[in-house]
Amino acid sequence: xxxxxxxxxxxxxxxxxxxxxxxxxxxxxxxxxxxxxxxxxxxxxxxxxxxxxxxxxxxxxxxxxxxxxxxxxxxxxxxxxxxxxxxxxxxxxxxxxxxxxxxxxxxxxxxxxxxxxxxxxxxxxxxxxxxxxxxxxxxxxxxxxxx
Numbered sequence: 001x002x003x004x005x006x007x008x009x010x011x012x013x014x015x016x017x018x019x020x021x022x023x024x025x026x027x028x029x030x031x032x033x034x035x036x037x038x039x040x041x042x043x044x045x046x047x048x049x050x051x052x053x054x055x056x057x058x059x060x061x062x063x064x065x066x067x068x069x070x071x072x073x074x075x076x077x078x079x080x081x082x083x084x085x086x087x088x089x090x091x092x093x094x095x096x097x098x099x100x101x102x103x104x105x106x107x108x109x110x111x112x113x114x115x116x117x118x119x120x121x122x123x124x125x126x127x128x129x130x131x132x133x134x135x136x137x138x139x140x141x142x143x144x145x146x147x
Contacts, residue, residue, distance in 0.1 A: 003135035009119040017117030022067030028077035044104040072119040
């Protein structure tokens with residue numbers, strides 16, 4: 001996830017999602033991911049204190065700031081480039097499993113009152129962002145726990 005002052009995603013020359021201040025969430029789904037992992041992930045994303053307070057300290061969450069989220073599915077996050085010259089993506093869930101999980105993540109994120117925009121699952125997308133800070137965090141959630 002990246003804290004952004006603005007971000008957008010474009011498919012075939014058309015902007016399909018755009019936000020101002022908030023978080024760009026690049027979401028990769030593994031075959032072992034569960035609904036509990038999705039729930040823990042959403043809770044962590046909206047409550048993680050990575051936005052500045054009046055003193056410039058990272059003490060405010062997405063919920064506290066009223067920021068938006070742009071969720072972009074990205075199986076390449078799960079690429080393994082340890083061997084050879086072409087990454088392997090066997091660690092990514094197949095599309096028929098990943099797409100509903102991304103949908104559940106977005107639905108649950110919306111229930112928090114967060115304004116959510118999305119990319120298009122499986123599409124070739126162009127993502128543009130202005131990283132604020134810069135602040136970029138990697139969250140890995142397995143068995144309902146953040147690693």
